[in-house]
Amino acid sequence: MEEQAALNNEVKPKIGQNRTTSFYVKKYAMIFVGAVIAAFGLEEFLIPNNVIDGGIVGVSIMMETITGMSMGVFLVLLNIPFLFMGYKQIGKNFAIATLVAICFLAVWSEIFDPLEKVTDDPFLAAIFGGIIDGIGVGMIIRAGGSLDGTEIVAIIMDKKSVFSVGEVVMFINLFILSSAGLLYGWDKAMYSLVAYFVISKMIDVVIKGLDESYAVMIVTNEHEEITSALNDRLGRGVTLLHGAGGYTGESKEVLYCVVTRLEVDKLKEIVLDKDENAFVTINAVHDIVGGRFKKKSIH
Structure with a gap:
């Protein structure tokens, strides 16, 4: 009996360890795939047509246009302070998952950047790029990460103000999309608004599922x-x-x-x-x- 009890005690930690390893493998595999999909939507549809996403991704796209430097560089640099805030206010696991997602997106954006864009039509780019990007971002969020530091700000402000997370994110993104109008022209800003709407809806579909x-x-x-x-x-x-x-x-x-x-x-x-x-x-x-x-x- 004592030998059996000792054997059980040895087996239990291994079972728990296997489950933990399996959980994290699935989690970061989903983040990896989500980052690949999001990068493809951005680099092959949205960015070549001067159509942007909201949040830090949108700011990074505009900074790439202004400076000529890679979007991935700005994506990492601009998110650093928000990652620190997320670590302090939300938790270590969220901050790590977000950092991994940002790095994956930055790398795959560089890989897809030299490829020829899929379409020259900005409306088609906004629709199909929004769908693809939204699926990728939704997978990352479902896995417990994020690509957008503005969401972290919104979550923190939600706790300390009368504004909801959605209201804060919308206000920030309206400011970003308005800036895109000054940089690319107001028609591209309106296409960007269409893309932002499509992305948000696709994120909801991925998180909630088609059959709610x-x-x-x-x-x-x-x-x-x-x-x-x-x-x-x-x-x-x-x-x-x-x-x-x-x-x-x-x-x-x-x-x-x-x-x-x-x-x-x-x-x-x-x-x-x-x-x-x-x-x-x-x-x-x-x-x-x-x-x-x-x-x-x-x-």
Whole structure:
């Protein structure tokens, strides 16, 4: 028995170590691939047509135009103070992942720079370059990194001001895109705004996925019937939470489950069919880890 216990103690750390190694391999492989994709979108579509992205990437593109130096140099240099801020305010893992992503992007930008651009049409460049760049940036963000120091500023300001992260990022990028108008002309600034919009939407698609999921909370007195119907007709597991009315003190049962976008209407139909007085809240879910959440047939 003592030998078996010693063997178990030796095996457990190895299992944990393997999991940790596997996690970081996947994480930085995704960052690497994301940086390659983002660099291709920038160098083969956006930059040759004087269409820029927002944030530090956009500033770096403009600095390359003004000085003739490589965008990658400015990308690294301009992000250094923001990396320090991110390390102090957000965490070491985020700062390291961001530094790695920036270095990968800088290197691959140099590799793609000599290649001939894909299109001379700035509108096509804004659309397709935005799609490709957005996919790459979205992969990096999903892996826990970033390419843009302005996002770090926005996160910090969100904690210390009344402005949200999105509002701060939008304000900074409007200033950057306006500067692009002075440098490249206002038509290119408008194309850049189109590209920025496409990039932001593609980032959302990569982070959230095409088939969004929703967390649903149902306050009802018919919890048994609704639970049974959701299990039977949607194939969804339901978690039962015990609660009480804040005003009346009456006991209430709260059901919690996660469904796909296509199942939301069916869920509402099931719930209201069983209890027309049920109170239902539905919130988008950005990610799901663990559990047995899979697509089921609806009937």
